[in-house]
Each structure stands twice: as C-alpha cells, then as structure tokens.
Amino acid sequence: MAIELNALHFESKKCPSFGLPAAANRRSPKVFMASTLRSSSREVDNLKKPFSPPREVHIQVTHSMPHKKIEIFKSMEDWAEKNILVHLKPVEKCWQPQDFLPDPASEGFEEQVKELRNRAREIPDDYYVVLVGDMITEEALPTYQTMLNTLDGVRDETGASLTSWAVWTRAWTAEENRHGDLLNKYLYLSGRVDMKQIERTIQYLIGSGMDPRTENNPYLGFIYTSFQERATFISHGNTARLAKDHGDITLAQICGTIAADEKRHETAYTKIVEKLFEIDPDGTILAFADMMRKKISMPAHLMYDGRDDYLFEHFSAIAQRLGVYTAKDYADILEFLVARWNVEKLTGLSGEGQKAQHFICGLAPRIRKLEERAQGRAKEAAQKVPFSWIFDRELML
Ligand SMILES: [Fe+2]
Numbered sequence: 001m002a003i004e005l006n007a008l009h010f011e012s013k014k015c016p017s018f019g020l021p022a023a024a025n026r027r028s029p030k031v032f033m034a035s036t037l038r039s040s041s042r043e044v045d046n047l048k049k050p051f052s053p054p055r056e057v058h059i060q061v062t063h064s065m066p067h068k069k070i071e072i073f074k075s076m077e078d079w080a081e082k083n084i085l086v087h088l089k090p091v092e093k094c095w096q097p098q099d100f101l102p103d104p105a106s107e108g109f110e111e112q113v114k115e116l117r118n119r120a121r122e123i124p125d126d127y128y129v130v131l132v133g134d135m136i137t138e139e140a141l142p143t144y145q146t147m148l149n150t151l152d153g154v155r156d157e158t159g160a161s162l163t164s165w166a167v168w169t170r171a172w173t174a175e176e177n178r179h180g181d182l183l184n185k186y187l188y189l190s191g192r193v194d195m196k197q198i199e200r201t202i203q204y205l206i207g208s209g210m211d212p213r214t215e216n217n218p219y220l221g222f223i224y225t226s227f228q229e230r231a232t233f234i235s236h237g238n239t240a241r242l243a244k245d246h247g248d249i250t251l252a253q254i255c256g257t258i259a260a261d262e263k264r265h266e267t268a269y270t271k272i273v274e275k276l277f278e279i280d281p282d283g284t285i286l287a288f289a290d291m292m293r294k295k296i297s298m299p300a301h302l303m304y305d306g307r308d309d310y311l312f313e314h315f316s317a318i319a320q321r322l323g324v325y326t327a328k329d330y331a332d333i334l335e336f337l338v339a340r341w342n343v344e345k346l347t348g349l350s351g352e353g354q355k356a357q358h359f360i361c362g363l364a365p366r367i368r369k370l371e372e373r374a375q376g377r378a379k380e381a382a383q384k385v386p387f388s389w390i391f392d393r394e395l396m397l
C-alpha cells in the first residue's frame with residue numbers, strides 16, 4: 001500500500017509506505033493494506049513477458065558502505081562465532097517438516113491425510129489466502145540467500161566459505177528452507193487451494209527477485225533482516241493463533257514452530273546490530289534512519305500469479321483484516337527495535353547522528369496516527385476481489 005507521507009516531511013516525495021493504508025494509492029485506490037512499498041520507485045507496467053512479473057524499478061544504489069568499514073566486519077569474525085552461530089540449532093536437534101505431516105511410508109497415511117483434510121474444511125478461505133501468501137514468501141528463499149550474499153564484508157565468497165558470516169548465512173538458509181517446505185506440503189494435502197496457481201506465483205516471485213535497498217551495505221542489511229525476522233515471527237504467530245481458533249491444533253503447531261525459528265533468527269540479527277551500535281553508533285543510527293525513511297519493503301512485495309497486478313496488495317489487505325500482519329505491527333516492530341537497541345539513550349552522536357536519532361524516536365507514533373486515519377477510510381472502501389490461489393473465489397478485502 002502506498003500512502004504518501006509528504007505531510008510528515010519524509011525525504012522522498014513519494015514515500016513508499018508500509019504499514020500505512022493506501023489513502024493515495026494510485027494503482028488501486030480502493031484497496032487498503034498492511035504492507036508494501038510501491039513508491040519512491042518508478043513502476044514499470046506489466047510487460048507480460050512469459051517470465052516477467054510486474055516490476056518496480058527505483059534507482060538501485062550499490063556499495064554504499066565506505067570500503068574501510070569492511071574491516072569492522074572482519075574484526076567481528078570471532079565475536080560472531082561465539083555470539084551468533086550459537087543461535088543456530090544442530091541439524092539433529094532440528095524439527096523437520098515430516099514431524100508435522102502424514103507419513104507416506106506408514107500404513108495410516110491415507111487415514112492421516114483424511115483427518116488433515118477434515119480439519120482443513122473447517123477453516124475459511126481468507127485464512128488460506130494469508131497462509132498461501134506466507135508460504136509463497138518463504139518459498140522465495142533463494143532470493144533472500146542471494147540478498148545476504150550481496151552484502152560487502154559478510155558475503156559467502158566461495159559458496160562454502162568458512163567465515164562465521166558465511167557459515168551463518170548457509171545454516172540460516174538451511175533452517176529457513178524447512179518453513180516453505182512444511183507449509184507447501186501442508187497446503188498441498190489440505191486440498192483447499194489451487195496448487196498450480198500457487199506454484200506459478202512462486203516461480204514468478206523468485207524470477208523477479210527483490211531489492212530491499214540495502215545497497216550491499218551490511219549495516220542496512222542487518223537492520224532489514226532484524227525487522228523482517230520479527231515481522232515473520234509476528235505473522236506466523238498470528239496464523240498459529242487463528243488455526244487454533246478454527247480448531248486445527250496441528251496447523252497451529254506448524255505455524256507456531258515456524259514462528260519460534262523466526263524468533264531465534266530475530267535474536268541473532270538484532271544482536272549483530274546491537275554490536276554495531278557499540279562499535280560504530282553514528283554509522284548504525286544513520287543506517288537505521290536511512291532504512292526507515294526508505295521503508296522496509298516486504299520480501300514478497302513483487303508477487304504475481306499471472307493474473308492479478310495487485311496481488312500483493314490484495315493479499316496484504318486480507319492479512320490486515322484478519323490481524324495476521326497489520327500496519328500497527330509495522331509501528332510495533334519499529335518501537336521494539338528502538339527499545340532493543342536503546343536508541344533513545346545513545347550518546348556521543350554527531351549532529352547528523354542526533355538528527356537521525358530524533359527522527360527514529362518520533363516515527364512510530366506518527367505511523368500510528370496515519371494508520372488510524374487510513375483504517376477508517378479502508379472500511380468505507382471495502383471491495384471484493386478474486387484470488388486465483390483459491391480457484392478465483394472472491395474475498396472481501
Ligand atoms: Fe521463515
């Protein structure tokens with residue numbers, strides 16, 4: 001959703017907005033949703049090439065971290081080994097998707113599938129749309145590993161590098177890989193969704209990639225991942241809660257288990273940024289402000305199913321309506337990170353650093369205020385939209 005925040009004196013004239021319902025959304029004026037970044041970017045019309053989803057193009061900045069700061073990350077190697085790698089779980093102690101799914105090698109497989117499908121029947125379509133959107137987001141994991149490996153000073157230089165940063169990135173990816181796997185298999189067995197349309201959406205999404213505007217800069221990159229891990233923790237936690245409300249305890253366990261992984265990852269990424277605040281408070285506060293000015297884009301905001309040019313906005317609107325991931329959550333995450341990194345109490349900053357601190361500390365209340373206003377408008381402008389993931393059945397946004 002893209003409300004314009006000029007009134008708040010954001011840097012960009014067309015500030016993309018996450019978490020802020022779409023008062024001035026030029027693409028879909030009646031749609032109000034929890035997330036996305038559409039502006040401060042020039043949208044290129046859907047080219048409808050066989051492999052080309054709708055795209056947005058903004059000026060892509062590269063290598064914005066001064067080269068000498070790479071040394072900071074090199075000097076953090078040992079620290080990362082002792083403080084970050086400990087947040088990974090040994091494979092043998094990890095859950096696997098199969099722990100939550102009918103066992104195809106067992107006698108009772110068919111019966112277990114039948115039970116799963118009986119439980120799935122009780123869950124409404126809008127819940128499935130949100131779960132599918134979450135699954136598709138997880139399934140675009142190749143994009144996220146690529147994103148981490150764009151970051152200067154921490155990328156996996158060989159594909160099997162032994163630096164702590166590279167070990168973390170590969171193991172993190174391997175842990176994350178179970179999320180999409182599990183949700184995908186569950187949804188396949190549920191019989192409630194159009195798997196081919198979903199698979200098509202995943203292919204489009206991975207093909208389109210993403211530019212979270214982290215500029216090869218690990219300061220920006222780790223602020224982004226801190227935010228995103230918490231966002232996914234919240235959203236999987238909420239799909240768990242709703243599954244329980246709908247009487248499906250197994251599905252609640254599935255989503256809750258994934259949420260717990262996200263929480264562990266959040267702990268690791270926020271710890272890295274905490275350390276950066278310790279080593280280089282000025283550089284880190286400037287990066288934090290920069291990321292928040294640009295807005296945190298959702299990883300799957302370029303999703304496309306071959307039909308709906310506003311698919312991500314529509315999915316986000318349902319997530320907002322169900323309370324799975326809302327504009328309020330965006331402000332809450334920001335507030336959480338401000339507290340986690342003690343931003344208000346930072347001292348010894350440069351003039352620019354103090355300005356960034358002031359901007360960040362005042363941002364959450366301003367986002368909330370805008371959100372309240374937009375919520376009122378969203379209710380007035382509700383509309384019905386078909387989702388190909390559920391065989392084109394229509395849902396109220
Ligand atoms: Fe995940």
Ligand SMILES: [Fe+2]
Pocket residue numbers: 176228229232261262265
């Ligand atoms: Fe994650």
